[in-house]
Amino acid sequence: MPELPEVETIRRQLEREVIACRIIKIVIHRPTILLGDSNHLQAQALRSVRRFGKLLVLDFENGYSACVHLKMTGRLTLQSSTESVPIHTHLEFHLQPNKTWNRLTFSDVRRFGYVHILPSAQVESLPFIRSLGKEPLKDLSFQEFQTVVQQTARGIKTVLLDQTKIAGIGNIYACEALWIARVHPLRSSKTLTSSEQQRLFVAIEEVLQEGIARGGASDNTYRDLLGEKGNYQQFFKVYGRNGEPCVRCESPIERMVIGGRGTWFCPTCQQDTQ
DNA sequence: CCACGATCCTGCTAGC
DNA sequence: TGCTAGCAGGATCGTG
Numbered sequence: 256m257p258e259l260p261e262v263e264t265i266r267r268q269l270e271r272e273v274i275a276c277r278i279i280k281i282v283i284h285r286p287t288i289l290l291g292d293s294n295h296l297q298a299q300a301l302r303s304v305r306r307f308g309k310l311l312v313l314d315f316e317n318g319y320s321a322c323v324h325l326k327m328t329g330r331l332t333l334q335s336s337t338e339s340v341p342i343h344t345h346l347e348f349h350l351q352p353n354k355t356w357n358r359l360t361f362s363d364v365r366r367f368g369y370v371h372i373l374p375s376a377q378v379e380s381l382p383f384i385r386s387l388g389k390e391p392l393k394d395l396s397f398q399e400f401q402t403v404v405q406q407t408a409r410g411i412k413t414v415l416l417d418q419t420k421i422a423g424i425g426n427i428y429a430c431e432a433l434w435i436a437r438v439h440p441l442r443s444s445k446t447l448t449s450s451e452q453q454r455l456f457v458a459i460e461e462v463l464q465e466g467i468a469r470g471g472a473s474d475n476t477y478r479d480l481l482g483e484k485g486n487y488q489q490f491f492k493v494y495g496r497n498g499e500p501c502v503r504c505e506s507p508i509e510r511m512v513i514g515g516r517g518t519w520f521c522p523t524c525q526q527d528t529q
Numbered sequence: 530c531c532a533c534g535a536t537c538c539t540g541c542t543a544g545c
Numbered sequence: 546t547g548c549t550a551g552c553a554g555g556a557t558c559g560t561g
Contacts, residue, residue, distance in 0.1 A: 256553085256555075257555095324556090326537095326554085326556075328538090328539085328554095343539085365538040365539055366537075366538055367537060367538065367554085367555070407530090408531090409532085413532095418555085418556080425555075426553095426554070475540095475541090476540095514532090515533085515534080515554075516554060517552085
């Protein structure tokens with residue numbers, strides 16, 4: 256499930272590989288995942304690639320943009336003309352010049368993701384982007400993090416996953432950061448001590464940084480622009496490790512459900528539920 | 530304001 | 546072996 260590090264990995268690859276390439280043909284297999292008019296991208300070259308939280312924005316030379324949300328199983332993939340179009344491909348952008356690949360495809364098994372084409376000038380007015388909180392590694396200072404955390408009595412994990420409070424953190428990185436900081440996922444946010452806030456802030460930056468450095472986490476479905484897996488899953492301390500010994504204290508990792516999502520934590524290292 | 534549940538969707542897997 | 550129920554979850558929306 257692509258979170259900030261996975262989406263950032265793809266953003267960097269798009270920047271490296273696809274900038275200045277021109278769309279010469281668009282094939283729509285499933286119109287329902289497409290918002291806006293794809294004709295606006297016809298014959299347009301890619302100029303820049305931005306990211307807002309987990310949302311990718313591809314900007315084209317004529318002032319139109321394609322906003323791509325991968326949600327859980329969405330993928331952007333570069334493919335060669337000799338490869339057959341994989342199942343669940345909803346959109347194909349045929350590109351020039353011909354490199355080792357000549358198509359950028361959007362696929363999504365579960366069809367939660369979407370591609371939204373609109374004028375670049377309107378991108379930052381999108382409700383989703385307007386509602387986003389600040390971003391770790393970018394503009395979220397410790398003071399601002401502290402304010403967010405002190406604002407609410409909700410469980411700290413719920414707060415970390417709230418994109419309107421902090422942008423980009425998903426289930427994997429939330430679980431991992433809480434383990435590193437030794438904070439229980441259900442801990443009431445506003446009760447965190449300043450040293451816990453400090454540890455958590457640093458842990459969030461650490462897991463996201465490390466996630467990017469490892470090309471993201473391919474727990475199940477994530478693949479990068481070239482179809483490759485990331486490596487960060489090899490460094491998971493808690494995520495999906497139900498019953499395995501904690502690498503810090505050897506207690507078996509436990510699983511609970513918070514907000515309908517699987518949550519893994521060490522019952523010894525992460526105590527103080529409150 | 531907040532919590533909770535349903536919704537969207539398909540593939541995988543545990544269990545019978 | 547083959548079927549099925551349950552699970553995976555980002556974001557949104559409705560209800561209490």
